Amino acid sequence: MSLPVIPRQRAVLDRRRLAGAIADAVEETGAQAARMAIVALLRDALASGRAELASRLEVKPNAGHAIAHGHAFLVDQLIRVIHDHVVEDVYPVANRSTGERIALMAVGGYGRGEMAPHSDIDIAFITPGKPTSWCEQVIEAMLYYLWDLGLTVGHSSRSLDEVSRMAREDITIRTALLEGRFLWGDQDVYDAAAARFWNEVVPGTESEFVAAKLAERDARHKRMGDSRYVVEPNIKDGKGGLRDLHTLYWIGKYLHRVRNARELIEKGLFTEKEYRTFRRAEGFLLAVRAHLHTIAGRAEDRLTFDMQREVADRMNYAERPGKSPVERFMQFYFLQAKHVGHLTGVFLAHLEEETTERSVIAELFSSLKPARRIEGYPVEGGKIAAPEDDWFRHDPVRLLEIFAIAEREGLEVHPGTIRMARRDAALIDGAVRRDERANALFLQVLAGRRDPETVLRWMNEAGVFGRFLPDFGKVNAQMQFDMYHHYTVDEHTIRAIGLLGRIERGELQEDHPLATGLARNIKYRTALFVAVLLHDIAKGRGGDHSILGAEVALRVCPRLGLDRNETELVSWLVRYHLLMSATAFKRDLSDPKTIADFVGEVQGLERLRLLTILTIVDIRAVGPGVWNSWKRQLLAELYDNAVERLRLGHKARGREARVAAKKDAVRTLLGGRAAMVDETADRFDDAYWIAEPEDVIAINLPHYCAARDRGDKLSIHTEYYQALGATLVTVIADDHPGLFFRIAGAINLAGGNIIDARIHTGRMGTAVDNFLVQDPLGKPFREPAQLDRLQKSIEDSLAGRIDMVPSLARRPLPRTRAEHFSVSPLIVFDNAASNRFTVIEVNATDRPALLNRLTRAMFEQSLIVNSAHITQYGERAVDTFYVTDLLGDKLLSEARQDRVEAALLEAIAAGTPAQASRKGKDAGMGTDRQAEPAG
Structure with missing residues (x-):
């Protein structure tokens, strides 16, 4: 395997010129005396090569493959120059023996030719037999030159026999050699090592290798959080990252000896379209990694909050209505991670089936047992499949039907069928979306009794979900750039639906006793599932997603088959899905006016029950650690007070x-x-x-x-x-x-x-x-x-x-991730929320001692604080105060409110750069809805 041709190679590194400069230095003072001058020449060449590639990345910020290959080429040329100098000038031997031969093999990611600006360099020095003293001297001299350049080198020195023996014993070594590439030195020794690897190490170990790679992948996913949708993903080792793509290539090459990913098409492991998806995702991830290394000036694979903004800017993402550049960048990142997930899922499941060793007896019983079929779909090994390749083309509604059957029967969908569904998802058009049977099947999945979460996730991975419900497709992989929301909007929604199903089945009785009890007594079950589906459907549209989502519900619900009452109920739930959390966490529940206003909006017990369950699953699905016993008590207290008010009048x-x-x-x-x-x-x-x-x-x-x-x-x-x-x-x-x-x-x-x-x-x-x-x-x-x-x-x-x-x-202020975010301060005065008090709500970036500064400012403004309610939404603090003046009166004067607001803004800005402010006067509940990030 060799590197692709690099455009304008000499602009990256001109090997002849560099070798000539080194030769001149040696001729002038001798090899030993010229060493420091040679290191300086090499260091300059490395720096100028990196600068050239950095400028190319700046011009073409998405050129991931070109930049990765460019850095591998740069290191190749340096190592070749160093090797030739050491062999010819430092340790010259006129007539080398057969043992005085060395092959340099690039292994691992370097062997694959994919390097970020500060990647480690993995080299195997291979000798025919036990290394001679000359071989050891050459290897040592080369390593010292590389170390003097500040490069991180992973190296090994082994004989041909050791290469074969150790590769058989160690999967990690085997994987590194699998990507071995001839770098320089003795070609015959390299060829002998490659031949022995393929003839002595690989045969008979295919199943073992695949199983080891799958176990390694699962362990890595678990270590990295086992989700593609973490807020600060690791683009190399995280789920949906580069390492998942590498796993595909490793297994394909080990089983079929492919030289590159394109050859996987010939082996039937990728379609042409899937290969293009592979290359697009790989190129994007390589580009992002190159930007991360360039920004950090070192090896860095985590897309942290501070990096996300810079990478988005470097890759020329622009703002769009409702979406910032960083949100658009991260949405594209998560889309690529999703594609990687689809490719790895289909590819590895297919290979697992290929490499599963089945006994003769198992084969016999399988052949004697008639195939099970459900409504025309064959079922084998707990997996349901499409019976023919053109099954969905004959009737696109079947794209919904197979998932509905899978949910109802508790079956997996065969990976090959998932691949077919992904290929044919484009067949879902307006006619299919209007089809009554298709909509009924979709509702069967959504409100399924077994495991709607898993099946909806399969539908989403296959592209069926977003095609059938285009509004959901718009929030696919969409993130919100904050510390509160842990998942993309589509993943959050699917998790919320899963939580609703688990609560309904009684699986979360201990965590959610209130919701579990309420779920047994609700009348509009289907409407609740649809409301959970649609509650965040309008995020990213440049307006209040609750209001816009309610409008979407009025349009979508009739199509799904809901009647007028159910449609209006879903629309109301979406419109007010933040009402209960805002009331419970930001208002004084002992104030009768708080309960009266809340009940005045809810108006009935059934809507209260549904809203309570929706609120709970929405908060719980935000991410780990967001739900806690304090929130549970506040919501339960609000629910009890509202029930009492509704029943007693x-x-x-x-x-x-x-x-x-x-x-x-x-x-x-x-x-x-x-x-x-x-x-x-x-x-x-x-x-x-x-x-x-x-x-x-x-x-x-x-x-x-x-x-x-x-x-x-x-x-x-x-x-x-x-x-x-x-x-x-x-x-x-x-x-x-x-x-x-x-x-x-x-x-x-x-x-x-x-x-x-x-x-x-x-x-x-x-x-x-x-x-x-x-x-x-x-x-x-x-x-x-x-x-x-x-x-x-x-x-x-x-x-x-x-x-x-x-x-x-x-x-000292602790350094936290919150410092990468800036929440524009928002002060809202609400004289309608309480009969006795003015309610002041303060939105600001959460910082230590913020509450002290705010309450001191109120003291200095001669205000009496009756109660305070403090809530954090990631980097955002929302502090609510019930206050009066010294005479016990509300703050009704606009001039007085202006003075208090100025004092509070000054308190917020203490020690931080000034920020812009917005103001609400005499606001009712919900006027600051866009400042409310719950769920």
């Missing part, structure tokens, strides 16, 4: 009953100390009893009574709150202005992040403030030393022993 009846019921529950939890409930009846109003969970009240009351009995002016309690995976911090003190921001700053100095805060001032002027705290990784403080540190920091802050502002300023 007027808020007064429900409010009194809730307070009484909660007091009874607290008495039960307190046991022998139940009298505390009545002892403190004159200290806490109904708002406290409604706002706090009964288990928190059961912690607060003994704490409060103990502080009262001791006459403490300040009492701090910290404990691990297992139910919510956080630490509960309770501060009891005489209420005074600035109490909140001082506590918030102290918690931050102790290394904590506040995820929720409830602030209460009793009738006797004593503040009882409850904070839920986690560490920067989202874990609770639970060790005694951690709890003591929290308590001590708050004590010192409130006692004035800490100068808060300079202490926070000195605290």
Whole structure:
């Protein structure tokens, strides 16, 4: 195998000129004395060659193959010059013996001729027998030259016998030699090594090699997260990356001795179209890798957030309505990763079948057993297949039918049939989309009882999903450039549908008891599955995806066969699929107006049930670690309050009953100390009893009574709150202005992040403030030393022993991925969300001590904070405050709002570059919908 011809080779490296310059240096001072000058010549040649290839990449930023081959050519030429210099000038031998011969073999990726600017160089030095002292000297001298150039070299020195023996013993060595390419030196020795490899090592080991490569691939996928849709993919080793393409080539070459990927067509392993897909994906990934190495100035294969922007810019991706350049770049990346997944799936499944050794008895029984057929489709080994190559061409509706049968019967679709479906997906046209039977079959898959997630993913991989539902095709591989969303829109949607199915089957009872119970009692089951399918269908269209998605639902649902009521219900669910999470996480659920507004939009129990389930699967499908017990409790609390309101009607009846019921529950939890409930009846109003969970009240009351009995002016309690995976911090003190921001700053100095805060001032002027705290990784403080540190920091802050502002300023900001994102600050004033308070919602880039700065600004603006609700969506912090002025009135004056807004923007910008702001006045729920990234 040889490298493709490189255009304008001498511009990359002129070997004759370089060799001539080295010869001149040797002639002038001798080989040993000229060594440093020779290294300088080689280093200049390497640098100028890299610069030439970098400029070519800049001119043609998608020329992945050309650049990869160009860097391999550059290294080839350098090594050849070094070899000739060492053999002729450093260790010259007039008449070499038969043992004084060396073949240089490029192996691994270098042997394949695919190198990024800073790839490792893998070389095998092969000798006829045990290396002579001359061979060892030559090899050592060459390596020192390569190391002096700053190159990372993986090398081996072996005899012909050792090459064969070690390749038989070690799959890794075998794989490297599989891609061996003659580089320089003794051609006969190389030919002998290649012949022995193919004649002595490969025969009889084909099945073993394939099995090892498949196991290696699976282990690598698991190590890298086992998903093509991770937010910072590894383009080499990640799922859908270059290594998956290499695996195809390795196996094809090992089994069929192909010299390049194109020959896989002749072997029936690729169609012409699939080969073009292979080359396009490979070329794109090689180009991206070259850009990564160029930007980093070193070997770098991870597409981190900061790299994504730069690579998108270098590859000339432009902004389009609703999509930034980096989002368009990453969408194309994920499309290529998806194509790689399809190619590897079909290719390797086909090879697994080819290499599976079947016994004579198994063959006999298989031949005697009649083939099973379902509705004309043959089934063998749990896989359903198309009976003929033109099966789908005769009736394109069958492209839906086979997946519907597979879901209903719990069968896999044969890889060959997946390949046929992918080939024939273009047959799905407007007539097929309007076909009643086709739409009924699609709904059977979508709302299947067995495993709709897996089957929908097969449909998506085959291209059938996006062809049948073009709106879904538009979000195929679409990502959102943020730290909150872990998956592309299509993958998130399919995962959400899978979660809905698992909840319905009772498989997630422990994690989602509320949704599991509700799923048993819903009337509009199909409508719910369709709503999950469509809830993000309009992302990337340059507007509010909830509103645009609701319009899509009105158009798509009738086509799918839903009646008018179901269509309107799906449209409403899509339009308001963020309403419940926004209310639960950003509003005070103890405020009657919050519940009244929410119920006023929901209006009925069935819509509430459906919206609750949709909200849960939407959040859970965002990615690992996004769903937690805190969110579960808030959603359950909102659901319970809404049910009570819907059933009891007027808020007064429900409010009194809730307070009484909660007091009874607290008495039960307190046991022998139940009298505390009545002892403190004159200290806490109904708002406290409604706002706090009964288990928190059961912690607060003994704490409060103990502080009262001791006459403490300040009492701090910290404990691990297992139910919510956080630490509960309770501060009891005489209420005074600035109490909140001082506590918030102290918690931050102790290394904590506040995820929720409830602030209460009793009738006797004593503040009882409850904070839920986690560490920067989202874990609770639970060790005694951690709890003591929290308590001590708050004590010192409130006692004035800490100068808060300079202490926070000195605290180093941790370097996090969030620093690669910038959220334009958005301050929204909402006087309609509460009867008593102005609700201020702050959207900003999440940073340490942000809450302290915001609450200090409110203190300086003479505002009283009644409650705070803190939510993080990746790099975005959304902090909501219920406030009044010092007289207990709302902030109704626009001039006053402007002053508060300016103070908050200044607090956000402290220590960071100024950012643009947008403002909402007297907004109702949903005015800032585009700032809401949940799900």
